[in-house]
Amino acid sequence: MVKRTKKTKTISKKRDKLVIQFIPYSQIQPLSSYKRVKMLLDIVASGKIVFMQGRLRPEEEADLIEETMKTVGKSKHFKGIELAVFSPSQANLKGLTLLRKKIADALAGNRDVITVIGPAHIVREIKKDPTKLELMLE
C-alpha cells in the first residue's frame, strides 16, 4: 500500500516537470522537410518545449501547422502549438556587413535565429520583442 502511494507520487512529480529541449542547427540541417517537421512535432506533442537554432522555411512552417492540426484531438491534452521565431535586429547592420550576413545566411542557414515551439496546453502565449522572449505558461 505504501509502495503504491510512492509510485503515484513519482508519476505526478514527473508530470509537473517542465522540459525544454534545445535542438542545434546541425541536428536539423541534414533532415528532409518532412523529417524536420515530424521530429519537432513529436517532441512538442510529448509535452516538451523546443528551442531550435535556426528557423523553418515558410513552407515547412505551413506543413508544421497542417501536421499539428492532424494531431489535435488524437491525444487528450494536445490542443496544438505555440510558435515564435526570435531573431536579433538587423537594423544596425549596413552596407557590406548586411550583404555579407545575408550571403552567409543563404549559404549556411540563419543560425542567429531561435525558433520556440511549445505545446499549447503548456504554453499559453509567447510574447516577444527585439530584446526578449516571454513564455506565458498555463
Added chain:
Amino acid sequence: MIRILRNFVKRMFNNIFSVKRHIKLGLYGPPNAGKTTLANRICKDWLGEELGKVSSIPHETREIQVKEKVEIHHKGKTITFKLVDTPGIATKIDYENFLKHGLSKREAKKRAKEATKGVIEAIKWLDDMDVIVVVLDATKNPYTQVNLTIIGNIAARKIPLLIVANKIDLRRADVKRVEAAFPEYDVVGISAKNGTNMEEFYESLFTIVKKARRRRKRKTTK
C-alpha cells in the same frame, strides 16, 4: 523544327483555355479577422447576395466557400474572379474555448474537429490561388507567428498579395501598426461590416489582379 511546332501548339492551347479560367482570389487570415464579412461585402456589392454566415464565435467558417464568378467594375474597367473564402488559420484549437461562447460540450468538440480540418484545407488551397487578400484584425497585434507564416508562405509562392486591416470602425483599430509590420506590402484599412473605404480596397484589388494576370500569362508562355 518539331520542338518549335510543339511549343507553338502548346502555347496556343494554353492561351485558349487559360484565359477562360477565372483568376482565383483567396481570402486568408487568422480566425475572426472578418474574411467572411469581407466576402459577403464583395458579393453584396456586386452580386446582391451574401456568401456565408458570420459569427463572433471563432472558426465559424470551417469549410472553403466559393463564389464562382464575381465581376467588379471600377473606373470603366472590369475584372472577373472566382472568390474563395477560407477558414481561419490557427496553430491551436481548443474545444473549451467554444464552451465560453455558450456551445454545448458536444457541439464544441464537433466544431473543434471541423475547425482543424478547415485549417488543413485552407493551407492546401494556397497553391491554387492566383491572388490573395490577407485579412487582419486592425485592433489586434499584427506580429503574430500565424500572420507571419501566412504572409511568408504567400511570398514564397510569389502570389500577388494585398493586406486588409479590417475593423477600422472600432476605436482600438490601428492601421499604421499593420503597415509598420508589413512595410513591403500594400495595406488598406477597411470596415467590411460597415463598407467603409471599400473604394480604395477595390482600386487596390484591380492592381493586384492585373499583376496576377501578367504572372499567369508569363507562366503559360514559358
